[in-house]
Amino acid sequence: MCGIIGVTGDEASCELLLAGLELLEYRGYDSAGIAATDRSADPATSVVWRERAAEHAGSIDHLRGRAGSAPASIGAAVGHTRWATHGPPTEVNAHPHLDCTGRIAVVHNGIIENYRDLGAGLAVRGHLLVSATDTEVLAHLAEEQVAAGATLAEAVALCLGSLRGDFALAMIHAAEPEVVVVARRTSPLIVGVTATTGIVCSDVAAALATTRQLFALDDDQVAEVRPGSVVVRDRTGARVEPEPVAVSWSVQRALKGGYPDFMSKEMHEQPRAVGDTLLGRVQADGTTEIEELVLGDDELRRVRRVVFAACGTSYHAGLVGRQAVERWARVVADAEVSSELRYREPVLDEGTLVVAISQSGETVDSLHAMREARRRGARVVALTNVVDSVMAREADGVLYTRAGPEIGVASTKSHLAQLVMVEVFALHLARVGGRLDQGAVVSVAGDLLDLPVALEDALDRRATYEAVGRRFAACENFYFLGRRAGLPVALEGALKLKELAYVRAEAYPAGEMKHGPISLIEPGAVVVVVATRTPLWEKVMANVEEMRARGAAVVAVADAGDEETARLVDAVLEVPHVAEICSPVVNVVPLQVLAYTIARARGNDVDRPRNLAKVVTVE
Ligand code: F6R
16 A cells, blocks of 8 residues: 655656655555655755655545745655555655654654664664654665765665565655655556656556556565666666556547546446456467466366455455356365465465456555465465566466556446456366357357447436436345355455445345344345356345345345246346346446446545555555
């Protein structure tokens, strides 16, 4: 969490920093801050200029209003947008943090786990730490090294050995006014250099206005970035030659493009996200090909168990993956929340393939679950939306979704792309393993290829979903039910409603209600049920009857034109009919719109729900 940016050279300006911070704001928006060196000041005595604001979503605008006081000739600058971990979201805790001299400024993403010990040592040695953050120690540790004669890059390198935790940091020092020094461990850090400028940031989106030639720093590397040049060293101090790659994402794709918010835009982009993700991977004749998977057919045939590891919405994609792998490939499959898997001492061996699903490719629990799996001998594949993300680089193979940049905090198009990608993977595994006959493979391929059109159809019905949302916008207790392929949809619908509308919403397998939760059902409760036609439809509808008998209003996700279902419930969210195992891709859409509508009706910011950040880089 948190977004960091740094820039040096001719383009260094508050506007560049602030525009970059706007693109990074999805990583946290509790506060924001910028700091800069002055090229025309005396390097021996000058201090860094700094402004910070803790106005939540308004922080960047606030800083823009104060940018007039910045040095006229900025040498190097750093900026930060914060998701608070240590210390409340106040201005004093906002980054950048300074050392005692006011000549060094640092911005940081991640957690310095041993900051208390480090801070206590610094206090004994006479430093005055003013914030409650784990970050501030970094500026003071560097201050000590610089006082002993180190350059800023040397100081950062010397400090790294004493740090525990996951971090990406960027520092500037008034004595070296055109240098930005960056280092990382686990948290991402991207670097780009043009002839006159150097830029560093947490996410490629913030660098694209400057350059498309970018490279990602590796763990425990330190980069000294100057206008037009960069020196990278590894933990031994040896020089490493970075290999920039050309990034194809456009800045335009990370802008709202006329929509009122990113979530609307991203929901609208779902047919394309799914179509792009299928492109070239599945053909109508049943051929499947996943180039970046790396694992060959023989290796896939040796897989005895597939474990999907993920968090939040991505976990729901894992639940669908489990069903698809078991149904089509007849391979044992599990789906587990990464933060549990990594600490559970799981049995994972060389017969296990762990597929870690993460939109961002950065989620710290999923990254560590992947590492734990690798330690135990399993093969690991990262299913991610971000090319060259930390997880993509560490995995044995990759399954890339092609949803494009997703800025809204709530996953929408990236989730649909995940769903379709786990299904493509399951079909590939089944085909390679010879577990599905050719006719069945062709039929599943056809079902997958039909999905973009079905999604267009679902999105065309958006106004009807919004009408249902408005009708129930004032309700406070929601229950989401589903069976089999409907269960991950129910879980996702409830999560979306909670995180966007701040309404209590619980999801259960429909068959579980009478084992306890049904006690909660009374008039005023709203039950949203996934009731599209499957072999379990009658059982689902029996559960619906039980809910209605206790006074709940029932909203059903139902096949378009299914009058029987419509008669048995209070409201329907109609979707085009698709094959059951592919149905989550379509059935989630009305639930996204439902959550969106209820959140908007309650006056919530759908792109920046409270307490959340798009990228979770802390445990
Ligand atoms: C909810 C949501 C989160 C993420 C979760 C994992 O809408 O977006 O639950 O799915 O934080 O993030 P990634 O997929 O980046 O690992």
